[in-house]
Amino acid sequence: MKTLFRLLPALLVALALDGLTKAWAEQALRLGEPVPVVGQVVRLTLGYNTGVAFGLFANGGPWPLLVTGLIIGVLVIGLWGSLRAGELPRTAAWPAGLMLGGAIANFADRLPDGRVTDFLDFGLSAQRWPTFNLADSFIVFGLALLLIINLREKPPQSATPAPNQAES
Numbered sequence: 723m724k725t726l727f728r729l730l731p732a733l734l735v736a737l738a739l740d741g742l743t744k745a746w747a748e749q750a751l752r753l754g755e756p757v758p759v760v761g762q763v764v765r766l767t768l769g770y771n772t773g774v775a776f777g778l779f780a781n782g783g784p785w786p787l788l789v790t791g792l793i794i795g796v797l798v799i800g801l802w803g804s805l806r807a808g809e810l811p812r813t814a815a816w817p818a819g820l821m822l823g824g825a826i827a828n829f830a831d832r833l834p835d836g837r838v839t840d841f842l843d844f845g846l847s848a849q850r851w852p853t854f855n856l857a858d859s860f861i862v863f864g865l866a867l868l869l870i871i872n873l874r875e876k877p878p879q880s881a882t883p884a885p886n887q888a889e890s
Contacts, residue, residue: 736823
């Protein structure tokens with residue numbers, strides 16, 4: 723249960739920061755008009771995404787909402803099971819919370835009108851990364867940290883001794 727209390731602050735931070743920045747972007751930016759932050763490499767460009775990651779399945783009706791809701795449900799069930807079984811290491815709590823918070827934030831943003839608010843715009847000249855938001859960043863960053871934690875974690879030792887190969 724202690725891991726759950728470590729996970730919740732990260733989840734709440736992700737929800738709050740994403741919600742506040744999306745509200746700010748909708749008030750301060752004009753749709754499709756880039757505002758340079760670091761030359762043309764980093765810009766703020768308000769846009770809306772009716773699809774899922776990178777605009778896939780755009781204008782897909784209710785499907786993106788249903789799919790993301792299903793993914794969040796699977797994440798919650800998986801995290802809950804891992805927490806109850808003590809399988810989630812303490813170091814994984816914040817990354818898991820960020821990932822889940824980002825997913826819930828985008829889901830909540832999509833609920834009213836079927837679209838997600840994006841405004842972070844990176845690239846060089848005409849070669850641009852798809853515009854995204856903080857929730858997307860929390861999901862990717864949380865997943866990357868979980869992968870690193872998983873790769874660095876030692877595999878559990880077997881409880882049964884290895885058979886003696888020197889038997890005569």
